[in-house]
Amino acid sequence: MAGPVPELEDRATRCARRLCEADRVLLASHIDADGLTSAAIAAQALERAGLPFETVFEKQLDEEAIAAIAATDYDTVLFTDFGSGQLDVIGEHEDAGAFTPVIADHHQPADRDTEYHLNPLLFGIDGASELSGAGASYVLARALADLEPGVAADGGATGAAGTTTARADNRDLAALAVVGAVGDMQASGGELQGANERIVEEGVDAGVLETGKDLALYGKQTRPLPKLLEYATDVGIPGISGDEAGSLRFLEDLDLELRREDGEWRRWSGLTSEEKQTVASALVRRAVSRGVPAKKIDQLVGTSYVLSAEPVGTELRDASEFSTLLNATARYERADVGLGVCLGNRSDALERARKLLRNHRRNLSEGIDLVTREGVTHEAHLQWFHAEDRIRETIVGIVAGMAMGNEGISRSKPIVAFAEKTDDEVKVSARGTHGLVRDGLDLSTVMTEASRAVDGDGGGHDVAAGATVPAGREAEFVERADEIVGEQLS
Structure with missing residues (x-):
């Protein structure tokens, strides 16, 4: 059966075959809504295919986290909703024979590739608005089920249209893929677009989704x-x-x-x-x-x-x-x-x-009140605030996005938020609007380039991105980020 995104079908099949060759799989995923749904889709697909696996979650897939994964005795690692942006580091461990990576992601890839890399951006599909991490996992799940056509992955027989067939070919997982896409802010203009639409159609046909x-x-x-x-x-x-x-x-x-x-x-x-x-x-x-x-x-x-x-x-x-x-x-x-x-x-x-x-x-309510009450600092092209330890670094980006439009906080500029991560590191989160993106804003580039200018690292999507930078270098980061935004929106 043809997959939901024809452009990705060959690569998804290749990735699925590699997973089926593994004795067992380590499933590593991100922690946000898109990451959780990505992991859940992959977990159910692996289980239905009879592949033993273990699941781990990472808040950030940095060098330390990748090294910890490489230190396990898993020969095959499936990365979902991250991995593309860290391919340079992952590739070093792959070259050393630590593990074979299989990646189902939608973030901007690093300047390196690997054989089993499923990412819409490699095939001309926008990973920020047309296919989420959960969507990439769903495409992989459909390919896993298709390797043995006519036989339900859970051992049951396939039948006519209905729940049994939907479970047999993993189309029932389309609902989770849509939750991931919506959680990743991909429903711009009030609805999902591009490859996401095809997943929605499969979910409706499978009886697990209703739209209107x-x-x-x-x-x-x-x-x-x-x-x-x-x-x-x-x-x-x-x-x-x-x-x-x-x-x-x-x-x-x-x-x-x-x-x-x-x-x-x-x-x-x-x-x-x-x-x-x-x-x-x-x-x-x-x-x-x-x-x-x-x-x-x-x-x-x-x-x-x-x-x-x-x-x-x-x-x-x-x-x-x-x-x-x-x-x-x-x-x-x-x-x-x-x-x-x-x-x-x-x-x-x-x-x-x-x-x-x-x-x-x-x-969130307390964080929004704090930011609105204390205000933000306006630069020429962006606005920012530093929450220090008063807002958790895991939610400061959500707070920043929700505060946009409140008194003194503009929606015509991207907002950058800082929060303490460790004694030595600061988390940076940036949020924009789809209107700003249409005008040329790409926060993934902003976060990547500005963070590396201060010996940090970052990435993400055009409308929402993040980074980690050394404590004490926030002012330098803001200066460089403001320059990049200005260039993008000029």
Whole structure:
């Protein structure tokens, strides 16, 4: 069966065959939502193919982490959602005979290649907007299943269209690939594009995904209706966004039944189609009457990605909420919890993830308040702040992105955030907007070049990237980064 991304099919098959030749595999993955879903897809594909494996997670795949991997007795290492940017270091260990790398990634490759390297950028596909790390893992998973056509990877027989066939050829893993892509901010303009669209189509055909036009607000599954509107600040509707009393008055004026029989607030996911249309139409009218630009109003509606098998009203039902739940696990050193949720643990792992999510939201809120209150420093072409040890280095980038647009924090410049990592190192996170990217911004290049200018290292995507630099050299980093951004946007 043809894979979801024909351009990658031959390379994916070659990588899959190499994995099947291994006695066992070490699976190494990144810790964000895209990394966790990448690992979960790869883990299930390996298990279904009967390949023994062990999973490890790394916050950053630096020289020390790669050396630790090389010191294990695994001859085959599968890297997911990282590895491409570290190929120069990985290649040294490969040349020394430490292990054979198989890489399923979407980040900018280092100036070296290896035989089993699956990356959309090598085939003219944008890894920042058209295929995520989870998407690359999904392409590999489909290739693994295709090596023995007609036989289910779990030993069951294949049949007509349906769940059995979807599991047999790994198309049921498309839902996790979409969660990874959404978590990696690839749904620009309100929907997934490029190769991601083909994965969505496979997920819909497999019965694990549902899509459709819907209100493009975060929290449609879990937030009470008034909170859904109050926290909807991306579009910014005067009298509703950021206004608890205003959002409630708005809803009450629509003459809707706002509470369930048990007295709890209703949620968007529990409204009828007619009720949803009533709210959406009223939001548009309010936005027009308050002078919100038409371009912003268009952003009120986007494509929704719903995981069909998950219960209505839970974080797992919506791809965006699912990805946020995952981000709340590994960023607090509990990658095992996030992986467990992805693999279907709906008891202990899910409850632990929800507790971590509550803590994550509290930390994000406090971080955003801190940055908004203390402000940022504006350079000619970028803006920055240094959180020191007051914001965790694992979430400072998320805070920076969410703070953009708040008072004194521009959306017309990329934002750079610093946070203490160790006594000797500082984490740098940078966030931009898709509009800035269209104008020429490439934060991956900015982070790579500016960090190396101060004896650090970095990389990432055009709209979001990161680096690690020596403590005390932040000013030099900012100066060089500002120069590069200026050159890109000139």
